Amino acid sequence: MEWKTENNKLKKTFKFNDFTEAFGFMTRVALIAEKMDHHPTWTNTWNTVSFELSTHDAGNIVTDRDRKLADAIDKIVS
Numbered sequence: 807m808e809w810k811t812e813n814n815k816l817k818k819t820f821k822f823n824d825f826t827e828a829f830g831f832m833t834r835v836a837l838i839a840e841k842m843d844h845h846p847t848w849t850n851t852w853n854t855v856s857f858e859l860s861t862h863d864a865g866n867i868v869t870d871r872d873r874k875l876a877d878a879i880d881k882i883v884s
C-alpha cells in the first residue's frame with residue numbers, strides 16, 4: 807500500500823502480527839521523528855498503526871518534511 811494525500815495529510819496504515827511488533831515499529835519511528843525534528847500524528851490499535859503526516863509550521867499542509875518522514879517510515883518495514 808502507498809501513502810495517499812487526503813485533506814492536506816499524507817496517510818498510510820501499517821498492520822503487524824501483534825502489538826509487540828507494532829510498538830517496536832512505533833519506537834523506531836519515534837526516534838527517527840525526533841532526529842528529524844518532524845513528528846507524526848498517529849494512532850495505534852493493537853497491531854495497527856495509522857499515520858497522518860502534515861507540517862504544522864507551514865499551516866498544516868503536506869511538505870517535503872512529511873514526504874521525507876514517510877520515506878524513512880517505509881524503510882523501517884522494507
Ligand SMILES: C[C@H](O)[C@H](O)[C@H]1CNC2=NC(N)=NC(=O)C2=N1
Pocket residue numbers: 843844845846859860861862863864
Ligand atoms: C517548533 C516546531 O514544533 C518544531 O520545529 C517541529 C516539531 N515537529 C514537527 N512536526 C510536524 N509534523 N510539523 C511541524 O511543523 C513540526 N515542527
